[in-house]
Amino acid sequence: EAKREGRNRAASFNWSLKERFNRVHEIETGLRRALDGGELKLLFQPIVNLDGGHIDACEALLRWDHPVLGPIPPSEFIPIAEGMGMIEAMTGWVLREACAAAVSWPGDVRIAINISPASLKSSELPANVIAALLESGLPARRLELEVTESIFLDNSGQTNAILRELQRIGLRLALDDFGTGYSSLSYLRSYRFDTLKIDQSFMAGVSANVEDRAIVRAIGNLARDLNMDTVAEGIETTDQLAHAREAGFTNVQGYLFSRPVPRERIAELIAAGPLDGSERPDPMPRRR
Ligand code: C2E
Ligand code: MG
Ligand code: MG
Numbered sequence: 001e002a003k004r005e006g007r008n009r010a011a012s013f014n015w016s017l018k019e020r021f022n023r024v025h026e027i028e029t030g031l032r033r034a035l036d037g038g039e040l041k042l043l044f045q046p047i048v049n050l051d052g053g054h055i056d057a058c059e060a061l062l063r064w065d066h067p068v069l070g071p072i073p074p075s076e077f078i079p080i081a082e083g084m085g086m087i088e089a090m091t092g093w094v095l096r097e098a099c100a101a102a103v104s105w106p107g108d109v110r111i112a113i114n115i116s117p118a119s120l121k122s123s124e125l126p127a128n129v130i131a132a133l134l135e136s137g138l139p140a141r142r143l144e145l146e147v148t149e150s151i152f153l154d155n156s157g158q159t160n161a162i163l164r165e166l167q168r169i170g171l172r173l174a175l176d177d178f179g180t181g182y183s184s185l186s187y188l189r190s191y192r193f194d195t196l197k198i199d200q201s202f203m204a205g206v207s208a209n210v211e212d213r214a215i216v217r218a219i220g221n222l223a224r225d226l227n228m229d230t231v232a233e234g235i236e237t238t239d240q241l242a243h244a245r246e247a248g249f250t251n252v253q254g255y256l257f258s259r260p261v262p263r264e265r266i267a268e269l270i271a272a273g274p275l276d277g278s279e280r281p282d283p284m285p286r287r288r
């Protein structure tokens with residue numbers, strides 16, 4: 001009996017490995033076509049100032065609707081794009097699209113773009129950034145690049161040089177998903193990050209756990225003393241919003257204010273004025 005169960009489990013394990021292999025393969029072939037064929041889309045999510053509700057920035061988030069497999073999350077296709085050496089081309093596309101959208105927003109609203117660690121090892125990144133700024137006419141100070149702690153695992157000095165070059169161009173730098181990765185405070189000393197984005201897992205736990213509340217407050221204090229903007233991501237409830245406020249965060253981002261929306265809709269949201277988190281609830285099912 002146990003033996004048969006074991007065999008069944010082994011069989012289904014083999015099947016899912018095969019499925020997994022096929023899926024990765026299909027994503028790989030699809031990605032080459034997607035970038036040229038207009039299958040990739042950018043959505044934008046507002047980053048709201050807690051003092052007055054103004055939209056300080058919008059984060060660009062990639063979406064890919066595969067013609068056969070359906071929507072594929074960036075957490076799945078970006079690592080595959082990195083492995084294929086396609087991430088530079090993809091980052092270049094995101095930069096151009098996002099800067100072109102942002103240039104029509106009011107002059108104080110920034111665009112935030114996620115940069116994968118692999119991109120920070122290539123000098124193509126500064127070249128892509130400069131091209132996107134020149135093509136769109138967007139001033140460098142309105143572009144913010146979001147990087148994660150994992151970039152500090154690279155000891156080659158290459159990442160370091162590229163970050164400094166980007167800062168020289170006048171961009172803003174944000175440290176994304178703070179608190180989950182290779183968490184060491186020493187690099188807050190070596191780089192002048194403009195913004196700290198606390199990982200959304202801390203905000204997810206803030207209503208239930210004193211530990212998460214303590215960490216959120218500590219990070220809020222630290223960032224304020226280091227003169228950085230602080231973004232609490234993944235704000236879905238008014239209770240989480242209250243905790244972000246209490247911890248002294250400058251900004252919030254999450255479904256409570258708006259999900260990521262298309263280019264036309266974000267322009268309307270920006271034009272409509274301050275958000276306070278009491279906007280009409282979104283009827284769409286929540287994506288987790
Ligand atoms: P991230 O940069 O930390 O982005 C925040 C993620 O949280 C996004 O997921 C966003 O849709 C989601 N989110 C926003 N508000 C809420 C909320 O209230 N509740 C919950 N549960 N989630 C919320 P998304 O769009 O699936 O992106 C996932 C990750 O993929 C991003 O994490 C980022 O690391 C990466 N990514 C997305 N677009 C790009 C891109 O253009 N380039 C690169 N290199 N990475 C990207
Ligand atoms: Mg981000
Ligand atoms: Mg994040």
Ligand code: MG
Nearest residue numbers: 176177199200
């Ligand atoms: Mg994340």
